[in-house]
Amino acid sequence: MLNIGVLNQGIVIDHIKVGGAMKIYTYLNLENIDVSVAIIKNARSNKMGRKDIIKIEGTLNGINLDILGALDHKITINIIENGEIIAKKNPKLPDYVDNVLKCKNPRCITSVESVPHSFKLTDKEKGIYRCVYCEQSSKSVPDTITKI
Amino acid sequence: MRHIISPTDLTLKELDDLLNLAEDIIKDPKKYSDAYPRKKLATLFYETSTRTSLSLEAAMLNLGGSILGFSSGDASSASKGESVADTIRVISSYADICAIRHPKEGAPYVASLHSSIPVINAGDGGHNHPTQTFTDLLTIKNLKGRFDNLTVGFCGDLKFGRTVHSLIGALSRYNNIKFVLISPEELKIPSYIKEQVLDPQNIPYKEVKSLESAIPSLDILYMTRVQKERFFNEEDYIRLKDTYILNTRKMSLAKEDMLILHPLPRVNEIAVEVDDDPRAVYFKQAQFGVYVRMALIMLLLGESEGRPIC
The missing domain is CATH 3.30.70.140 (Aspartate carbamoyltransferase regulatory subunit, N-terminal domain)
Known part of the structure; x- marks a missing residue:
């Protein structure tokens, strides 16, 4: 190593x-x-x-x-x-995160308006977060992290 | 301040009360004709609609109130770049309650965060459509008499069909419900419905492609339109739009008391010949939409005035 x-x-x-x-x-x-x-x-x-x-x-x-x-x-x-x-x-999974993950759903209101990208933890085992607006999932280690 | 963004924003008890009130309105609409004089409903429709907007307007007028609003994003300051948050802050000072339809998912939720009047989600993209769900539930309650022990088939566009997502969420709260999800591969139900609604509650469901093979087991068949406006690629729409067409031949395989529901508008997915079948209740369903929206407006205005109906 x-x-x-x-x-x-x-x-x-x-x-x-x-x-x-x-x-x-x-x-x-x-x-x-x-x-x-x-x-x-x-x-x-x-x-x-x-x-x-x-x-x-x-x-x-x-x-x-x-x-x-x-x-x-x-x-x-x-x-x-x-x-x-x-x-x-080992970091605990926060229940909510703001402006850490970015919603990738092109139909989400976050794609056109300046609102915080807020996600809620919905599956602790799999580390799945969902957008509070459209419920699109975002797994840990998203493909892109954009500084919001 | 209560807002209705998702059908599950009402508890089962509140939902029962809402549907009971709607049934009372059906029996004696005159009794409610002056329930809310001088109250104003704002209808903020950033996306076109026929039934939802007109039934909300009819509901408010039936209660003695009045209406104001716009019927497309182009007809509002959204076309000048105004945000949903700013629009709702302003509308809050003009009306007592508002209903918002928006092509972007989550827009009504954003509105609710900035509103000082009750907000009703009248449909947000492919996400949720609670007032249609309440309409569907009232139709089932009135014509089927129960919500439990039902096998419910959903057919067509289950991916973008917000009415499907909302109704699955609402029916999942009742006992011994089974779902048969009939769609082409490309329009299957989103994973979040399975992960958040079906799997955690161990609700039996199967995903199939054939309407003919599924129809004999169903108590309710909920048909949906493949929605052109949800596709970014017209080729995909044309390829998928006529995947399912319910006709009298397929209806001959169904139970005698199966109900056909459809949120409308219908395009080709239900042949006109089916309209005369007594099991086809989609036009009655549209009529129930006015009554349940009257009940919902009463619930929200009643609560905001400290006069709860439940």
Whole structure:
């Protein structure tokens, strides 16, 4: 397995579904935050076969990491301090998310009017969210994440 | 403030009360002719309609009230780019209750978030159409006498047919209901209906392609039109529009007391020869639409005035 240095302080987002790392990178707006980021794509995983990983050296202030559960509910978040994992958590799926997922139904009111893209969790097992306006589903790790 | 966005916005008890009131109106419409004088219904129809808009207007007039509104998006400030939220804020100061039809799904819900008067969803895209559902339920109650122990077939466009989605949701709350979903592959029922309504309640259903093979088992056959306006590609519409045509030959396979419902307008999916069959109740169904909408307006205005009917 490819290794990218050990973090001293930061977080490791592990067990990301293959192809999902860039989407989470985009959602967290990591490009514009003063942190060092390593993205590992298509890494071997005993549990998943293949996975993506994001390692972030530094602090992410004011970001609700549970929101990431709406993007990929199988991820693990490791909090690192002084080179040690001090906490490991699986984000809970929030019951509602606003402006995280984007409704892709062309018949939805969100496609023509400026209203929040609001989704409700309807299937905890499968991590399925549905648009509160049209009930279109959006699974975790959508094909596109648009900053809304 | 109560809004009716989905048919399940009413509890079963409230629905029973609504249908009982509608049946009382059928018996003695005169009794209700002055129920709401000086009250105004705004009909905001961003998409054309015949039965829904006229029956809502007739319902309000029958209650002694008056009506205002527009009958297409082009005839409103929507054509200038005004949002649904802004429109409803303004309309709230002109009327006491409003009904909104919109081609985009969820528009009535958006309106309800910004409205200070009760909002009735009069159809949003391929999503929901609660007043049609109440009409369908009143027809079944009045002519069949029960909602439980029924095998209900839905035939035609089950993908975009909002009346189908709404009625399945409403009937699923009753005992021993079975559904037979008859459609071509491309127009099958959306997955969210199965995942959110049918599967969690273990409601038996089967998806089939043949109307002839399904019809003998049905107590109610709900026919639908393949809706040209829901297709982005006209080729697909032309290929699918005449998949099912109910005629007297197929009706000969049906039970003696099976009811044929249709939300109308009908195009080719029910041959005109079927109209004379006593089991064809779709025109009576349209008539019931006025009574149930009168009852719904009474329910919502009554609640907003602190005079609940239930």
